[in-house]
Amino acid sequence: MPEFVSPIVNALNAPFWSAAEEGQLLLPFCVTTEKYFWPPSPVSPFITSGETSWRSAQPLGVLRAKVIFRRVFQKAFEGLVPYAIGLVELDAGPRLQAHIPRPDSPDAANSGDRVEIRFHRLVADGPKVPIISKSN
């Protein structure tokens, strides 16, 4: 199979990726319980047949854990190795995974740190994806 690095974008999840291109964090939201959730769903995961909407969220949270890739799995990201992936618990509720560039540099985020999610391209022809930086 030819390698690619783009997510499957469809009618269900397109609002997240469209907002990401604008640098914004947009999350699915349960109208009844007034809670954000992840991953996208046509109905709320919290109550039966619950109505959902998309709502912008503060891209702030805490880094709970991370892993570091020191060998190449995806050729497209060869030049980025080593990189890390972090598990971010957003203040808004859901947890998201996001990319951490240069994990060995002193200013890279560590577990327990307050972090911010921004959206950047990892490769020139790829989508904008969530990237973790330390929050000030």
Add this chain to the structure above:
Amino acid sequence: MTFSGAAAVVGIGASKFERRPETSVLQMAGEALTGALTDAHLTNDAIDGLIVQIGSPRGADYDTIAQTFGLDLRFCSQTWAHGRFAATVITQAVMAVAAGFATRVACLLSMKNSDIGRLGEANNPYFYEQFRESGGPHGEEGQIGMTSPVAGAAMAFDLYCRRYRQDRELLAAIPLTFRHHASLSEDAVETRELSAESYRNARLIVDPLRLYDCSLVGDGAVCVIIAGRQQSAGSKPPIWITGAQGLQAGRDTFIFAPRGLGMAQQSEKRLTLQQARDQAVYRMAGVSPENLDVIGMYDSFAPLPVYAFEDFGFCAAGEGLNWIQGGRIGLRGECPTNTNGGQLSHAQVNGWGQIRELILQLRGEAGMRQIVDARTALWATVGGDAIIFQRD
């Protein structure tokens, strides 16, 4: 329909487990199926049910198996292309026999990994799964570089060590103990003893997991024949399935984490020790963790048995890394686990190597690894699925 004791393992067979990229997966399936039939003193026509765990392209689909081996089947089933369904396959076979859909079901895992690339790489047929809608089956998200099952296991282990403030080096007890067990197994892939120093100095695969925290990429096949009460009299003592529980899924699960660890959208609410000791598999079989003579735990990555010991009531949540120390899970310990070496050292065949080992142990056929008078065995995974096997 009563499940407990409705059916037994009456035959078991296996291929060799070395990497054989030139081999057909059907040749391996044939070695396992023929071995199981011989073991049970049965002929092809005695088999009227088949459940295949992994189909094409890593394995062979149920219809190919039936045609190739001249089986005439009235009940067939097949699970998806991953691990995680070994207990489900056996549970389905018992249900099929108990409900009258078949009299004898061959449960078959045959797969070949040595001729395909690593998971997460473009030359692996499962490359696409890291882009599965809403994330891959082990937490993969290919668009950010979160690829390969080992990464999900590494993330959960990092989270676990932080949550419980545990020293990750304690994990060494799992691969070192299982490697010692493999050194006593005639057909294990890795039999050289592993030192603590080699473990510590091995290369990182995805930090914090190292080379010996990962199961071996390999090839192999195992066949288990399940028969109902009326058909259980065979050449070998029947090994009864007296308890089982299913694979769990939901927002509180993550495939490589205990319930409620805090991965993905999991809560942070772990099972209490009482809840873990009261799992359905124990209630169905009427046994407690203390009654188990030998244990098989799914160990595609070293941390997984640690979590399973917690979720199945051997110790409290967060205590697993300390609990496994001091020889407790070794052949002479109170909870001998993965006595042929597990997926980490015996062979990566989605847990079937351990299911086979439990049957051999309960029959008294485990050679140098034999646990004296083993009567009750537990197979369990961190996914929540489990089976209790017992001999008369």
